[in-house]
Amino acid sequence: MLFNSIEFVFFFIIVTGAFFLLPHKFRWVLLLVASCFFYMFFKPIYILILGFTIVIDYYAGILLENEPDKAKKKRYLVMSLVANIGVLAVFKYFNFFNDNITSVAEYMGYKNPIPYLSILLPIGLSFHTFQAMSYTIEVYRGNQRAERHFGIYSLYVMFYPQLVAGPIERPQNVLHQFHEVQTFKYDNVVSGLRLMLWGMFKKVVIADRLAVVTDMVFSDPHHHSSVAIAIGAVMFAFQIFCDFSGYSDIALGSARVMGFKLMLNFDRPFNSKSVTEFWRRWHISLSTWFNDYLFNPIVVGLRNWGTMAIVFGLLITFFISGFWHGAGWKFVIYGVLNGLALVYEYLTRKKRKKLFKKLPVPVANAIGKFCTVGFIAFSWIFFRAENVSDALYMVGRLPGVFTEIPQMISSRHFSTGIQLAPMRMLLCVALILFMEGVHMLQGKYDVVQLVERRPVAVRWGIYYVLVLAILYLGMFNNKEFIYFQF
Known part of the structure; x- marks a missing residue:
């Protein structure tokens, strides 16, 4: 189950009202909780997938920034990319490759012993995976400072308006905005x-x-x-x-x-x-x-x-x-x-x-x-x-x-x-x-x-x-x- 467009509007009204009522220091908590709820409305258990990649990339960013050795930095980047692409490969592409292997094996007279995985594709997986990857790549390139606030980094990946269908943001554009005090502006x-x-x-x-x-x-x-x-x-x-x-x-x-x-x-x-x-x-x-x-x-x-x-x-x-x-x-x-x-x-x-x-x-x-x-x-x-x-x-x-x-x-x-x-x-x-x-x-x-x-x-x-x-x-x-x- 997932929010339709009308339900999203009501959800937005509730979250936005609470956002402006709360002091700035608690707003990231509200947005993160709202984003988790929004994502878990589809299939609650899949929040663990996001949590896994968020933890990996958060620490990878800090390691990338602190490591002076280029070879080690590249290994940290590869570790982060493999984790993200690996999740994407399992949930989105495993059955595709397995089906093709099965077809080739049957054509050659063999049987594919690898079972089919009965799993649903998490919503927006490709979007938040690419957004997470852009963070570690930009930190590796020296274009972005590693985010030390775990909650803010999590919000960067999970911000509910663009969590499931983009736009795929860059850390330079979004991360600093979560630290800044957002005031109510009529315009x-x-x-x-x-x-x-x-x-x-x-x-x-x-x-x-x-x-x-x-x-x-x-x-x-x-x-x-x-x-x-x-x-x-x-x-x-x-x-x-x-x-x-x-x-x-x-x-x-x-x-x-x-x-x-x-x-x-x-x-x-x-x-x-x-x-x-x-x-x-x-x-x-x-x-x-x-x-x-x-x-x-x-x-x-x-x-x-x-x-x-x-x-x-x-x-x-x-x-x-x-x-x-x-x-x-x-x-x-x-x-x-x-x-x-x-x-x-x-x-x-x-x-x-x-x-x-x-x-x-x-x-x-x-x-x-x-x-x-x-x-x-x-x-x-x-x-x-x-x-x-x-x-x-x-x-x-x-x-x-x-x-x-x-x-x-x-x-x-x-x-x-x-x-x-x-x-x-x-x-x-x-x-x-x-x-x-x-x-x-x-x-x-x-x-x-x-x-x-x-x-x-x-x-x-x-x-x-x-x-x-x-x-x-x-x-x-x-x-x-x-x-x-x-």
Whole structure:
């Protein structure tokens, strides 16, 4: 069992109220207890997993800072990384590798004696594991002082707003904030609540409404037309964005109300004109994590390879990024596809730049955005499909769009092929267009300032419209956030 979005809001109100009532010296205790309760609401025993890695990394950080010998420092770092990756490997990847060993053994006529582990994946394991690893790596590099306060370090790993789905914070950004006195600031409360409201709107109104369409298509692709599969793929792209960025907005907003500043995790990714730009705007905390701790070290280590160092670094980074998302070949394919796209863009960047210079800017931008969204939606078929077989079937059906649409036009009978009332489909499209319209405004203006400069009646009118939209258009079906499973 896990908090849904509405329960999270009530939990946040209770914790925040108590936070400002308590003296500063007791606030870390409140936040740590609240974070433990929040995590244990899923499966209480799994708090021991977090406790194990927290103890290991806390002492590893102190040892790393106090040890002058580089060889010993590296051993301490390796010890910490092995502990974190080991926990991740057991709970997230053990059965995946065991299943593949079983398949290979059966093909060769042998039996795999290793039993299957009947364990649940702890929520957000990949997120807090990567956040813990960034701490010891930064201490090892000398960019962060080791945290001596065990409770504050525990809170860094377990801070409930971003515990289960990020953003994946760096110690330089967050640790010092838990030591600082956070005072009640009206501006923080207003901007934080406004961000939470927008996040809730994206989650329960847009994402969960789009989920009705995508669940129909992806749960039974063999009984849907090519047009339906294409619509399902595109709508899933917007669903996962609204679901994940909606959670990030709620996390950033709830932290901001208490005075804490978390890093931006999304920056209008569907406004990207290339896949490379998309990954700079999407899940920024993870993209920068891989860039700093995997891609850059690979490129530096292989700098004698020249261009091939970049190519190799991109492929390895996105292979691991795909595998980070889930223990399954479909996630590996998803990661490799994006890696290949970035390699292509890197190798052809000069030729593409010359080509686009020959086109009017609006046309070049439109082509870039269309191709980017199309490719991302295509790659996410592997991410969302039940298995690789279903994903390949759906991909194989996509060319059928070019025959089905002309047939619909000639017969004057257009159908999405999805068993959903036309008005509900139109509402889904309208919601996507509304959100992207807001994003277009954000690209030209500071939307927050635009709202703040309006008269009180206009501002509150906007807030009431969003609240009413959540109440009347929201899908309150206890549908969990997609990234909680990672």
